[in-house]
Amino acid sequence: MKDDIIVTKDLCKTYVLGKITVPALKPTSISIKRGDYISIVGPSGSGKSTFMNLLGCLDTPTSGNLIIEGTDVSKLNENQLAKIRREKIGFIFQKYNLIPTLNAIDNVALSMSFVGINLKTRLKRAEELLGLVDLSKRISHKPSELSGGEQQRVAIARALSNKPSIILADEPTGNVDTKSGDKIMNILEDINSQGETIIIVTHDLDIAKRANRNLYIHDGEVVEAAY
Amino acid sequence: MTLLGICIGIMAIIALMGIGEGMQQAITGELSSLSDTIVLSTGDISANAFGGGGFEHANNNEYLTERDIADIQRINGIKDVSTVLFSPGIITFNGESNSVSLVGIDELNMEKIFGIGVLGLESGDFIEEGKQNTCVIGYNVAHEYFDVDIELGNRVNINGKNFAVVGIYKKQGSGMSTETDDNIHITPRDFEKITGLSESSSAIIRIYDVTYADVIADEIETVVNENHGDDDFANAITMTSLIESIQQIISIAQVVLLSIASIALVVASIGIMNTMLTSVMERTREIGIMKAIGATNKDVLFIFIMEGILISIIGGFVGIALGIIGSRGLSTVLTRSFGGELTPVISTSSILLGIAVAVIVGMLSSLYPARKAAKMSPIEAVRYE
Numbered sequence: 001m002k003d004d005i006i007v008t009k010d011l012c013k014t015y016v017l018g019k020i021t022v023p024a025l026k027p028t029s030i031s032i033k034r035g036d037y038i039s040i041v042g043p044s045g046s047g048k049s050t051f052m053n054l055l056g057c058l059d060t061p062t063s064g065n066l067i068i069e070g071t072d073v074s075k076l077n078e079n080q081l082a083k084i085r086r087e088k089i090g091f092i093f094q095k096y097n098l099i100p101t102l103n104a105i106d107n108v109a110l111s112m113s114f115v116g117i118n119l120k121t122r123l124k125r126a127e128e129l130l131g132l133v134d135l136s137k138r139i140s141h142k143p144s145e146l147s148g149g150e151q152q153r154v155a156i157a158r159a160l161s162n163k164p165s166i167i168l169a170d171e172p173t174g175n176v177d178t179k180s181g182d183k184i185m186n187i188l189e190d191i192n193s194q195g196e197t198i199i200i201v202t203h204d205l206d207i208a209k210r211a212n213r214n215l216y217i218h219d220g221e222v223v224e225a226a227y
Numbered sequence: 228m229t230l231l232g233i234c235i236g237i238m239a240i241i242a243l244m245g246i247g248e249g250m251q252q253a254i255t256g257e258l259s260s261l262s263d264t265i266v267l268s269t270g271d272i273s274a275n276a277f278g279g280g281g282f283e284h285a286n287n288n289e290y291l292t293e294r295d296i297a298d299i300q301r302i303n304g305i306k307d308v309s310t311v312l313f314s315p316g317i318i319t320f321n322g323e324s325n326s327v328s329l330v331g332i333d334e335l336n337m338e339k340i341f342g343i344g345v346l347g348l349e350s351g352d353f354i355e356e357g358k359q360n361t362c363v364i365g366y367n368v369a370h371e372y373f374d375v376d377i378e379l380g381n382r383v384n385i386n387g388k389n390f391a392v393v394g395i396y397k398k399q400g401s402g403m404s405t406e407t408d409d410n411i412h413i414t415p416r417d418f419e420k421i422t423g424l425s426e427s428s429s430a431i432i433r434i435y436d437v438t439y440a441d442v443i444a445d446e447i448e449t450v451v452n453e454n455h456g457d458d459d460f461a462n463a464i465t466m467t468s469l470i471e472s473i474q475q476i477i478s479i480a481q482v483v484l485l486s487i488a489s490i491a492l493v494v495a496s497i498g499i500m501n502t503m504l505t506s507v508m509e510r511t512r513e514i515g516i517m518k519a520i521g522a523t524n525k526d527v528l529f530i531f532i533m534e535g536i537l538i539s540i541i542g543g544f545v546g547i548a549l550g551i552i553g554s555r556g557l558s559t560v561l562t563r564s565f566g567g568e569l570t571p572v573i574s575t576s577s578i579l580l581g582i583a584v585a586v587i588v589g590m591l592s593s594l595y596p597a598r599k600a601a602k603m604s605p606i607e608a609v610r611y612e
Contacts, residue, residue, distance in 0.1 A: 058519055058606045079523045086521020097516045097609065111520040158520065 149180025241550025331418025515608025535593020543585025
């Protein structure tokens with residue numbers, strides 16, 4: 001029996017724009033099991049990114065609870081949230097979000113520096129992770145010298161660097177060609193097969209269908225879906 | 228532009244400290260060798276600060292009497308007393324004329340005051356005792372006053388009377404004997420003949436024990452003032468007090484100049500702050516990414532403060548290098564303008580001070596931009612385009 005890695009209880013986020021209150025995420029109660037491979041699909045402005053940002057501890061809920069590996073993170077301060085982000089969560093962004101001035105290996109090693117791992121160990125692990133995403137020969141290349149697919153693979157390696165238990169991928173194939181997108185999805189599925197929890201936001205139903213559980217968001221409401 | 232401000236500030240600090248230290252060492256070194264000397268003068272006496280301790284005598288018509296000299300000699304701890312005659316004069320050579328300073332002093336007193344070895348002769352000898360119409364001339368008088376250099380054995384006309392040049396001093400440069408380069412030394416007897424003056428307004432007194440210099444100087448002043456019934460008739464000044472007053476003047480000058488340099492540092496810190504603020508704005512997305520992958524506010528603060536310090540230290544090192552070059556250039560200019568020799572002293576402590584100032588300026592000026600970066604919301608920062 002798999003344990004719950006993420007539990008939300010009436011998790012809600014509203015934005016106040018002047019006198020208008022906009023519900024970006026309506027009260028949501030779901031649980032995600034360790035090792036799940038989940039897709040979240042929904043139209044633009046439906047609340048996908050808000051949900052992801054809350055799950056990733058980048059944003060704080062207006063009300064409700066978010067429990068990650070038994071810890072209610074909705075009550076934590078900024079520094080405690082940063083600790084959760086660096087130890088439990090790996091981010092993969094649609095636009096890769098690599099640091100342009102750092103080469104591939106340094107980009108991967110960066111997040112390990114926030115945990116206090118020494119330089120030698122950081123570089124060794126970063127090199128191994130880049131090997132895992134088939135970029136051993138590109139470790140000293142800067143993001144501007146890499147293709148979109150390669151940059152996204154560096155971002156995957158970076159997301160894995162602190163051995164997180166959850167990988168959050170926001171449109172990971174949104175900016176790459178089909179062949180590169182397929183390669184990225186294969187890597188993510190490999191990672192999932194090793195027990196990692198993967199939550200992926202996508203517009204692409206073909207990508208969503210590859211997940212073993214599907215969520216659909218519409219007007220801030222999260223529902224289970226089947227494709 | 229950011230580096231330029233810090234460069235100028237640190238350069239100014241290093242150069243000014245180097246020159247100041249060089250001046251102090253030049254003066255202290257020169258005057259320390261004369262620390263057993265007390266200079267007595269009627270009226271005012273002042274120190275010639277640059278290059279150390281030449282004496283400028285105020286024009287006055289008050290002279291020391293034989294009684295004064297005898298009374299001074301009776302004071303405990305006095306080794307000897309030598310009077311010195313000063314007067315402006317005109318030297319004519321090879322059809323050209325120039326004004327010079329005439330010093331009436333005999334060989335014995337000359338040795339007492341400076342020691343011939345201290346001044347050093349380029350050629351010839353000092354005036355033999357009792358030998359009239361002979362002179363020893365300063366380096367500048369021999370080599371720079373006239374189109375043709377004056378050589379040993381040449382005859383020059385001083386105040387209408389012919390003198391044979393029997394000696395030429397070596398170039399003295401800055402220091403106690405600066406004026407010697409522009410002086411002509413003649414015997415007191417010749418001095419009286421051509422100037423009509425036989426009385427001296429100055430005396431140089433040597434003592435046995437320098438630790439009593441101030442006490443003896445006070446006693447000398449009291450004795451001479453009592454003789455003339457005037458509390459301000461004479462002024463006795465020790466080399467120690469002279470060194471102290473010169474050092475004080477240099478210290479004040481350094482403080483003033485360093486204050487000016489600190490304005491450059493304030494401008495520099497504003498420059499660094501501006502650059503860092505621009506950098507924070509340009510790198511908003513980067514800050515968001517760092518925070519998304521686990522950087523705490525403290526991590527971001529540290530990164531930006533370190534960047535500010537790095538910029539400042541780079542500027543600081545360039546400033547130190549330019550300061551060393553600048554102090555040498557400045558000392559060359561000062562030496563050419565005022566004569567003498569001035570070697571800037573760049574000490575380890577002034578270099579360390581330069582680095583410390585750079586670190587502090589970098590840290591303080593990047594504090595606000597770094598705090599701004601640290602406080603950014605990761606979600607907003609990562610969305611920033």
